[in-house]
Every structure is written in C-alpha cells, then in structure tokens.
Amino acid sequence: MPMRIQFSRHGGPEVLDYLDYQPSAPGPHEVRVQNQAIGLNFIDTYFRSGLYAPPSLPSGLGTEGAGIVEAVGSAVNGFQVGDRVAYATGPLGAYSELHVLPAEKLVKLPDAISFEQAAALMLKGLTVQYLLRQTFALQGGETILFHAAAGGVGSLACQWAKALGVKLIGTVSSAEKAARAKEQGAWATIDYSHENVAQRVLELTDGKKCPVVYDGVGKDTWETSLDCVAPRGLLVSFGNASGAVSGVNLGILAQKGSLFVTRPTLAGYADTPSRLQSMADELFAMISSGQLQVDISNRYALKDAALAQTALSARQTTGSTILLP
Structure with missing residues (x-):
C-alpha cells in the first residue's frame, strides 16, 4: 500500500x-x-x-x-x-x-x-525566473537590491543575476550569510543587523539607488525598500516572511520619486x-x-x-x- x-x-x-x-x-x-x-x-x-x-x-x-x-x-x-x-x-x-x-x-x-x-x-527556481526575467526583465548592467540574499530564493537570485551580468546587492543578517551570498554571486552585501540599508545602497550606487528592489520579507522592510528605489523605479513585493504589508498610503510613492509597486505571485505568471x-x-x-x-x-x-x-x-x-x- x-x-x-x-x-x-x-x-x-x-x-x-x-x-x-x-x-x-x-x-x-x-x-x-x-x-x-x-x-x-x-x-x-x-x-x-x-x-x-x-x-x-x-x-x-x-x-x-x-x-x-x-x-x-x-x-x-x-x-x-x-x-x-x-x-x-x-x-x-x-x-x-x-x-x-x-x-x-x-x-x-x-x-x-x-x-x-x-x-x-522548481518552486524557488520558477520564482526567480519570473522575478528577474518577467516582473522586471533585467537586461544586464543594472544594480539591484534583493532582500534575504542567502535564503533559498535569494541564493538562486544571486547566481541568476550574476549570469545575466547584473550587480546584485543582497541584504543578510550575519557575516556568515554575507559570505554565502557572495559565494553564490552577489556583487555586494549589506548586513542589516548593524548597517543602514538605504544609506549603504546610496553609497554602493553613487547616489542613484536601484531601478528595481526585490522584497520577499514584507512588513519589516517595506519602508526601507522604498528608500532604495530610484525615481520611477519598481518595488517588487513578492513575499511576507515578516508579515503582510498593509495600510499603504499611495501618496508615499509620489513623495519618493513617482515609484511603481507590484505584488506578484508564481501562479499569476505561470x-x-x-x-x-x-x-x-x-x-x-x-x-x-x-x-x-x-x-x-x-x-x-x-x-x-x-x-x-x-x-x-x-x-x-x-x-x-x-x-x-
């Protein structure tokens, strides 16, 4: 049986x-x-x-x-x-x-x-496929921010971004996870346990910020993520590991540079x-x-x-x- x-x-x-x-x-x-x-x-x-x-x-x-x-x-x-x-x-x-x-x-x-x-x-890989190749179709040469870069999805994103010629800045919670993300292909890492993420993104991008930010964390990183998006750039909120984003004031998108936001799912693409x-x-x-x-x-x-x-x-x-x- x-x-x-x-x-x-x-x-x-x-x-x-x-x-x-x-x-x-x-x-x-x-x-x-x-x-x-x-x-x-x-x-x-x-x-x-x-x-x-x-x-x-x-x-x-x-x-x-x-x-x-x-x-x-x-x-x-x-x-x-x-x-x-x-x-x-x-x-x-x-x-x-x-x-x-x-x-x-x-x-x-x-x-x-x-x-x-x-x-x-399958699940993690297809997620990275739609994020990097469809939600924001990376062409190569971009500098992007990806939260939780040492996790299952993040590790694959580091590899795929490197293969595309994209500079991925990954947020991590420890030196060990920073090393793992770098091994997987991250261009740079930010340890949010003791570094200011938005400030470091400004430094790493010469003040330009990122055309796209990928945020699978949710509630805890929402405002930080917005501060890392370049004018007319895109925030991709694809997960809620810390809780769902709620009570969003659309006016903040105007204040921070005519930003775009999307909340995609794998089922929505596949x-x-x-x-x-x-x-x-x-x-x-x-x-x-x-x-x-x-x-x-x-x-x-x-x-x-x-x-x-x-x-x-x-x-x-x-x-x-x-x-x-």
Whole structure:
C-alpha cells in the first residue's frame, strides 16, 4: 500500500502522520505521479499550523515534487505513462509516494535534470525566473537590491543575476550569510543587523539607488525598500516572511520619486500550461549549463517529514531540503 504524510488537526510537526494512502484514479484532466523526490518549503509549515487553511481535514501536505507518470486521465494530452515530470504549485499532497494532480500543473523534465534537482528547485527556481526575467526583465548592467540574499530564493537570485551580468546587492543578517551570498554571486552585501540599508545602497550606487528592489520579507522592510528605489523605479513585493504589508498610503510613492509597486505571485505568471513549461525550460537550461547550482544539503525519508520541518523551522538547514519516498 502506498504511503503519505497527512494531518487531521493543526499544530506543530507532531500532528503529521505517516499513513497508508490509496489515491483515487486520475480524473479526465488529471495525472497520477509516482514521486521520486519531494520538495520541502516553508509554506508547508503554514498549512500544517493553520496559518493557511487547507481545503479540508484530514489533508495531505506539500506542493512540489518530481517523478514518473503512473496513470493519465482520459482527456489528458501531452503526457503519457512513463514520462519524467515535475511540479511546483500543488494541489496539496506532494508528501506522498503517489500524487494525483491536474495535468496543467506538470512540466516535462529533461533527462539532464535529476528528480532530486527538480524537487529542490522548481518552486524557488520558477520564482526567480519570473522575478528577474518577467516582473522586471533585467537586461544586464543594472544594480539591484534583493532582500534575504542567502535564503533559498535569494541564493538562486544571486547566481541568476550574476549570469545575466547584473550587480546584485543582497541584504543578510550575519557575516556568515554575507559570505554565502557572495559565494553564490552577489556583487555586494549589506548586513542589516548593524548597517543602514538605504544609506549603504546610496553609497554602493553613487547616489542613484536601484531601478528595481526585490522584497520577499514584507512588513519589516517595506519602508526601507522604498528608500532604495530610484525615481520611477519598481518595488517588487513578492513575499511576507515578516508579515503582510498593509495600510499603504499611495501618496508615499509620489513623495519618493513617482515609484511603481507590484505584488506578484508564481501562479499569476505561470497561469497557462504553455507559460509554465516555457518558464521551466529556461530554468532547466540554466541548470544544464551550470549557471545555476542546486545545493541539496538535507535529505530526509518521507516518513521523517516531521523531523525535516522541525529542522527547517529552527533555521538549522542551509540550501534545499528534499524528502525521499
């Protein structure tokens, strides 16, 4: 009998159960995937804790994985049994040996990309793709600011920016994280624990500030980020690690230089199967060329998902963590 992780109540990692689970046959537009590797992401802990509400309880967990197509629905075109595939945007239930999901959520995985690489990179890598290549299409030569540059998304952004010929200034919270960001390709770092971010950006840009600032932190960095955007520049607020930005006075955008602000999501960019596959193809090409390196520093058996989440929440992990069925 296949196994999966599920939870019947909200709480800490202790609410995660490892149980027998027989998924349904795929519906007409669905595919059943035999997972070979599963991504672990901080958002998973939000569903488990109840910060985000799953559709119903008991619920599976996880939205990212890679594996082999095991069954296809009657109306599915483009995928067949035996195909190597990957996915990043749900539905919940990726923490499982078998996972049924809409075919439109899947991408074809080239032979050059391993299941482990895909599971570790799909969500974070596609996020960096839309941020750097679509939300603000970097051309090379820009100097940009990226918050939390040593994190999972930030580390990939450092590498991708360097490959594009972009000078990325990364904010970090310690000397160790500064060193990590520099190793990943950051042009400069600012340790916000003891440096004034806006002042350092002015110094690093000869007073010009940045045409685009990428802020996945949210509430705590909102005003600082605005102070780092050049006139008529763009603030990309793509996450809320410190809480959501609220109560925004649009007049502040005028005061600080006719600024633009956007709040994008991956789902908003990967909103058709063709766009999703196109984004994934560019991500896979960056990996195949060696311009993006995936750092899988933690591997846990699927049954040990609670241990993996405990380590993640305690900030004991670096790089990516994956679960192996």
